[in-house]
Amino acid sequence: MSQSLEAYLVLSVLLFGIGTFGFLAKRNAIAMLMSIELMLNAVNLAIIAFGAFTPELAAQASTIALFVIAVAAGEATVGLAIVIAIYRNHRTPLVDEYASMKE
């Protein structure tokens, strides 16, 4: 089982699905950001798994995964800063009370 690509990919998909659900369902903006991190992790897992089972791509896969991690870090920084900025204006972290995009 640990020797098959499919198992890792299915695991990645499940993690991605949990992240998707979290992003679509959670009310708290920070919880949504956490869900995004879960999804990014799922993607990373898929990349590493592909690399591990394809010898000539192993190094490239790790490199790309590193890039993803770095970009995720940047995304988390900016995303949290935005959440804090919005929170300061609206006094709530709950996204379903943000309606300014409608107006």
Next chain:
Amino acid sequence: MGLPETVPYLDWRWDDLVFLALAGVMLGSALLVVLGRDIIRSALWLILSFAGLAGIYGLLGSPFMAISQVLVYIGAIAVLILFAVMITASKRGPARLVFQRQWWAGAIAAILLVGLMITTILLTEWPHNGQVYAADAREIALTLFEDYLFAFEVLGVLLLAAVIGGLYLAKRDDDMPQTNNPRQAMRDEEERA
């Protein structure tokens, strides 16, 4: 002494047992992140989920990635998230509802997506021989600093921009009104009274 070839009674390989355990930890804590009521606990479960993934990286023969995962995700991002949670946490505790009203639609969409992707994965003939190949740190370093040098530099600039942008956005602007949400302003008024 040595362990037997397979797990006793279950007749599994030890790798498989470790894989299942790590996968269970990772998915379980991820579910708790999403379903949990308390945002601080969610953040802590998130750390556990990251750790589980780091273990799976190790299982896949990438100790370098596992270490990176621990350093960046657990050491940096999770901590950042915890700080943000503390800054924004409402005095009134967790919100009444964890999910927004249309959470069921999100659930259906997520399940459909997962179903589709699993179907695709299982229907595809993957060309591999079941051998896991490990890339060592030296190989990764050579790829990163030779083939992807330019991308690496650009990434450095991106991170710098993210840091500056994050600072700018999060900086408290005292000239701005405290809130322009009338509902929240009323709530503030009540709290003061």
Next chain:
Amino acid sequence: MSPILSAEEGGELFIPPQVAGELESLLVLLVLGLPLAGFLLTGLVGRRLSRPWIISVAAIVAATLIATYLAFQALGGTYGEHGIKHIYYTWIAVGDLRVEFGYVLDNLSALMLIVVTWIGALVHVYSIGYMAHDPGKWRFFAYLNLFMFSMLLLVLASSYLVVFAAWELVGLSSYLLIGFWYTKRAPALASKKAFLVNRVADHSFLVGIMAIFLLTGTMDFFESFIEWNVAEVDPLIRNAVAVLLFAGAAGKSAQFPFHVWLPDAMEGPTPVSALIHAATMVNAGVYFIARTTPIFASAPEALLAVAVMGTFTAVLAATIALTQKDIKRVLAYSTLSQLGYMFVALGVGAWLAAIFHLMAHGFTKGLLFLGSGSVIHAVHEEQDMTRMGALWRKIPWTHATFLIGALSLAGIPLFAGFFSKDTILDEAFVLGWWPVYLIGVLVAGLTGFYMFRLMGLTFYGKSRVDPAVEPKIHESPATMVGPLVALAIPTIFLGLVIGLPLGDSTIKHWLEPVFHPGEVILGITFPEYEFIGLNGGLIVISVALAALGIGVAIWLFGVFNTRARLETVDSLARRDRVTRALYTASLNKWYFDDLYHVLFFRLGGLVASGVMWFDVHVIDGVVNGVGTLTQRAGVEVRHIQTGRVQNYALDIAVGLVVVAAVFILLAR
């Protein structure tokens, strides 16, 4: 389906005009350009001038002198029998269609030039006095110049399409001038009526011109004449095209059934009535048919239609003129009647007579209208003849010239009208159209009657003028009397100069080359003229009938100081049912206006409101429906835009699922 002529015969019969010299082309350009420049200048700065007429009158006088020079050169034979032609530039060149802007100056255009420019110039001078107190006179003179330009373009043009453009331009000027006093209701309505009636006819005209292009492949008069007669065309189509062109001509010349606009056009200022609606524009139809005789000559049935319509209009208008009370309306119906004569002449093949009558009638009727303007002026804008009478002593110049015009129109020997009208009747009889001759002679009698009824009511008998106005009656100023005297000269002498000797006159020599091809195609030959014999006898008959008409009119309405018997007229009109019905019918113009009212206004209005219902409910419904649908859809679809991030994210997820599912299904 056989062609009328072979190609060689066509080439022999139609001799194209010579190429014009540079001097002539420059002069023609001046003749056209001066009125146009006058129009533009007067239109732009006329309002600021203390004498708004100065530019336009100067332009017309100059153009008249140049045109007279050109016309005399042409008639004198300097340019040969077939005239000269010059193309200034190619106006339109699309595929096979080439329309060239140029002029042709042959004897026919030369005669038209003289009529148009001289009457035009005299009317301009007359208008200085007539319009002296009108605040909008700068506008009036600008329009008059525009009309002169258009009319000159019409008689000089060498191609159908240029004629059509000029045709529309004279229509426009006519519209503007009839409605000159546009703040009053009647002139505004009259101008609209004239425009609409002409529009119907012009449509037919345009279709006819298109048919000519389709059949001959050219828009040039002389090329189309050859092609038309050489081409293999079904006789039915030849006749149809000719009838279409005739309908256009009938509209402009106010022939039945398009006659209704002309009497109403008398709402315009009197100089306009004289120039446009008596002497020049209404002759455009006659001129056009004369110009295109080679087209009409190969369509004998269409010519029959022309003759029948002309005859009918002549009788119809003459009978209406018998009872009208408005002095200008009597003259208007008289114009219709005389135009009917011209169409009779065109229809029977006496084209030379038609042009002769056009000239004679142009000068005569111009004189009569200007005279009526002078009368109206004298009695303070009163047009009703029952409120005039005994004016001959008070306005002697007007009376004298008017008498000359009336005698000429009635066909009294030695006046211009006698020669031309008699030529028409004579040639109609000689060519075998004796029913037409009989009706024509009858109309000649009616003409004498209604002209002298007009004379009697206006100038003789007892005065019925408003007592308040009576002491103020005065002769018109010199600018008005001058043109009257000037027009009286050709009215007296035109026939003597160009109509003699009878049967072999000067005008015949001038126009013979123009009409020769048509006469050959139609196959008509005139027998030897016998003054002592058939032709002389015809003259005696027509003059006798005219004299009879005049005599009856004088007996009823008086002459100079004799007593009028107006009571007798009344009792005659009321004697029994038949005479009463006839009298009322004539007074009501044989009810044609009412018929058209029912036919086009009521019936057409029904159709129009049906169409409007369709437009409002179906066409607009569809258009507005599409708009409403979009608007409603927008309002409804707007709810999708909740402003919530997670709804948008859900949409992305759903989209992802759909796209992925489609790919998987397609891949299988």
